[in-house]
Amino acid sequence: MLQTENKSNVYPGFAKIRDYEKFVGASVINNLELLASRLKGKTIQNINSTSVGGGVAEILNRMVPLLREIGVDTHWDVIKGGEQFFQVTKKFHNLLHGRQDLINAHDFEVFMHTTELNIEEMDIYGDIMFIHDPQPIGLIKKKYEDKNRKWLWRCHIDVSNPDQDVWCFLKKFIVKYNASIFSSPQFSQKLSIPQFLISPSIDPLSDKNRELDIQVIDDILNKYNIDKQKPMITQISRFDYLKDPVGVIDAYRLVKKYIDCQLILAGGTATDDPESVKVLAQVQEKAGNDPDIHILLLPAGSDIEINALQRAANVVIQKSIKEGFGLTVTEALWKAKPVVASAVGGIPLQIKHKFSGMLCHSVEGAAFAIKQLLHSPEYAKQLGLNARENVRLNFLLTRHIKDYLLLFLALYNSSDVVHL
Amino acid sequence: MSTLLIAKQPFCFYSRLILQELTGLKAVNLSQLLKYIREVPDAVIYYHTHRFLQQHIYLNPEPPNDFAYWVDDVLGVHDLAENLASIDTIQFFDINSLRQKIIYTIEQYLKANPRSIKRKANISEVFHFIKAISFVFRTGFVAYNLEEFISILKIITIESIYFHIFESRLRLGNTKTNDFSYWLGTSVNELELAKRLAKLDPYTHTMEDLRKSIVRLAYAYTQT
Numbered sequence: 001m002l003q004t005e006n007k008s009n010v011y012p013g014f015a016k017i018r019d020y021e022k023f024v025g026a027s028v029i030n031n032l033e034l035l036a037s038r039l040k041g042k043t044i045q046n047i048n049s050t051s052v053g054g055g056v057a058e059i060l061n062r063m064v065p066l067l068r069e070i071g072v073d074t075h076w077d078v079i080k081g082g083e084q085f086f087q088v089t090k091k092f093h094n095l096l097h098g099r100q101d102l103i104n105a106h107d108f109e110v111f112m113h114t115t116e117l118n119i120e121e122m123d124i125y126g127d128i129m130f131i132h133d134p135q136p137i138g139l140i141k142k143k144y145e146d147k148n149r150k151w152l153w154r155c156h157i158d159v160s161n162p163d164q165d166v167w168c169f170l171k172k173f174i175v176k177y178n179a180s181i182f183s184s185p186q187f188s189q190k191l192s193i194p195q196f197l198i199s200p201s202i203d204p205l206s207d208k209n210r211e212l213d214i215q216v217i218d219d220i221l222n223k224y225n226i227d228k229q230k231p232m233i234t235q236i237s238r239f240d241y242l243k244d245p246v247g248v249i250d251a252y253r254l255v256k257k258y259i260d261c262q263l264i265l266a267g268g269t270a271t272d273d274p275e276s277v278k279v280l281a282q283v284q285e286k287a288g289n290d291p292d293i294h295i296l297l298l299p300a301g302s303d304i305e306i307n308a309l310q311r312a313a314n315v316v317i318q319k320s321i322k323e324g325f326g327l328t329v330t331e332a333l334w335k336a337k338p339v340v341a342s343a344v345g346g347i348p349l350q351i352k353h354k355f356s357g358m359l360c361h362s363v364e365g366a367a368f369a370i371k372q373l374l375h376s377p378e379y380a381k382q383l384g385l386n387a388r389e390n391v392r393l394n395f396l397l398t399r400h401i402k403d404y405l406l407l408f409l410a411l412y413n414s415s416d417v418v419h420l
Numbered sequence: 421m422s423t424l425l426i427a428k429q430p431f432c433f434y435s436r437l438i439l440q441e442l443t444g445l446k447a448v449n450l451s452q453l454l455k456y457i458r459e460v461p462d463a464v465i466y467y468h469t470h471r472f473l474q475q476h477i478y479l480n481p482e483p484p485n486d487f488a489y490w491v492d493d494v495l496g497v498h499d500l501a502e503n504l505a506s507i508d509t510i511q512f513f514d515i516n517s518l519r520q521k522i523i524y525t526i527e528q529y530l531k532a533n534p535r536s537i538k539r540k541a542n543i544s545e546v547f548h549f550i551k552a553i554s555f556v557f558r559t560g561f562v563a564y565n566l567e568e569f570i571s572i573l574k575i576i577t578i579e580s581i582y583f584h585i586f587e588s589r590l591r592l593g594n595t596k597t598n599d600f601s602y603w604l605g606t607s608v609n610e611l612e613l614a615k616r617l618a619k620l621d622p623y624t625h626t627m628e629d630l631r632k633s634i635v636r637l638a639y640a641y642t643q644t
Binding site for chain 1: 437463557576591
């Protein structure tokens with residue numbers, strides 16, 4: 001028998017809603033409270049597959065207590081599954097992302113077997129069921145129990161080019177939901193149910209994003225032997241082909257011909273991803289013995305290090321070949337950094353070319369933009385300031401909460417203009 | 421001028437928030453863009469002609485609409501982009517008239533430049549049509565005369581000013597002018613000030629500049 005887990009009362013020491021007022025102003029918080037008051041009497045039940053690790057758990061950990069604080073009766077439950085189930089859902093994840101993996105009829109059987117067990121065990125009590133990602137998607141089979149109950153499916157992953165076998169399998173469940181939510185327009189699919197666009201967000205109070213003392217930044221630069229006097233180009237990302245770290249080195253070398261700069265490539269390794277070891281080896285080989293290329297392997301939980309490296313950078317680069325929403329870009333923009341990033345995934349949602357950063361499509365384009373920014377610090381500064389303001393208005397946690405509250409209200413109103 | 425004249429009807433400040441709904445419609449070239457601009461609901465046209473203004477309120481003046489931005493930045497058809505960006509939105513009293521002007525602008529361009537139809541966006545840069553669902557609510561601020569009106573304008577949210585200047589007029593068709601001018605003219609009989617505010621082109625201000633301009637005009641009026 002599977003045990004499900006209720007996460008509703010586990011909120012150790014997170015920020016209060018009014019702590020965000022200094023970033024977004026009192027009116028934004030007032031609006032959240034007003035929207036929350038219109039949801040009085042409604043219970044929101046979030047369900048996902050894990051309470052720790054991963055972006056969804058990170059978001060729910062911060063968002064659920066804030067929703068409860070403003071008066072929305074919000075709960076969070078977690079499905080259970082065995083090792084086999086999670087191996088299958090990992091395959092789903094890879095295949096939905098357009099990566100290669102092998103899947104067969106037995107995998108789908110494993111998925112359905114665990115789904116049926118969760119359907120039996122899971123206590124469904126929300127007025128609005130908020131189901132996150134593919135793992136618990138099959139719980140929609142319980143929709144028949146209460147016709148008034150609303151069901152939402154939140155897709156946190158890039159499904160712009162999904163494997164059709166997996167997508168068609170999931171689609172049979174998705175179309176039974178009242179609505180779906182995607183993080184970027186590029187991820188939307190042809191569906192018979194409404195699809196909403198809700199971007200993810202960053203938390204300005206988290207270790208990765210909060211202000212740091214200059215001494216903390218200096219200490220971290222010293223720790224990694226980085227020369228703080230020399231212009232720094234920084235990419236923070238996993239060592240993954242899709243992040244194109246080798247292309248970043250090529251771009252750096254084009255810039256280096258004209259500007260004496262240094263490159264910082266910092267990211268974690270994924271122990272469950274043998275490919276990352278291969279990519280790292282290629283990056284090291286490409287870097288050769290250039291003392292101005294710093295390849296930093298950061299252990300999990302290096303949030304303050306990442307924060308410091310972003311804050312110390314003169315230009316942040318994100319030369320991804322494919323990207324989800326690109327929250328590392330959001331983090332750099334929030335720190336008012338001039339960013340050069342590929343026009344892929346959710347990045348164009350965050351950067352308007354030459355307004356709030358520079359978009360690129362090639363190594364040469366990236367190098368040209370970096371040179372422009374290093375040669376024009378005033379222009380770079382203005383882009384950074386625009387970028388921070390854009391994030392402040394559109395990509396902080398409070399905007400994310402607002403969108404969810406509006407979404408819940410939209411379930412009970414079908415008009416394009418809703419008078420609250 | 422009558423700053424203490426009690427209004428026939430008080431001015432209730434409203435505000436609005438929007439939720440974005442994906443339509444699933446995508447354009448890769450000008451003919452598809454034109455096709456969907458003809459077909460989509462008003463709420464989609466509204467979203468794409470005002471999104472930049474709302475999401476980038478710090479970047480003005482002259483925020484491009486999404487169509488102009490995409491045609492310029494992605495398709496590289498700069499002259500059409502300029503024509504689209506310079507459509508004088510303030511001249512239109514409803515979304516459909518604005519839509520017809522956009523359609524006419526693209527049609528004329530395609531007639532004169534048929535080869536431009538071959539320009540295509542790459543897969544990561546297609547145009548996605550999105551709908552704005554607006555949630556309108558009272559802010560609790562109410563003005564009973566011109567002085568109170570000015571005081572509230574100084575502190576009300578940008579979203580509220582946005583609602584009364586842009587959305588109420590164009591999307592909800594509440595008045596032929598902006599809500600502020602309408603109220604000043606009809607409820608407090610300040611016709612001259614109403615006329616001055618109606619002459620403002622809000623599309624060429626940042627939202628904060630717009631607030632300052634309105635306050636400045638109204639304050640100067642009370643001093644005459």
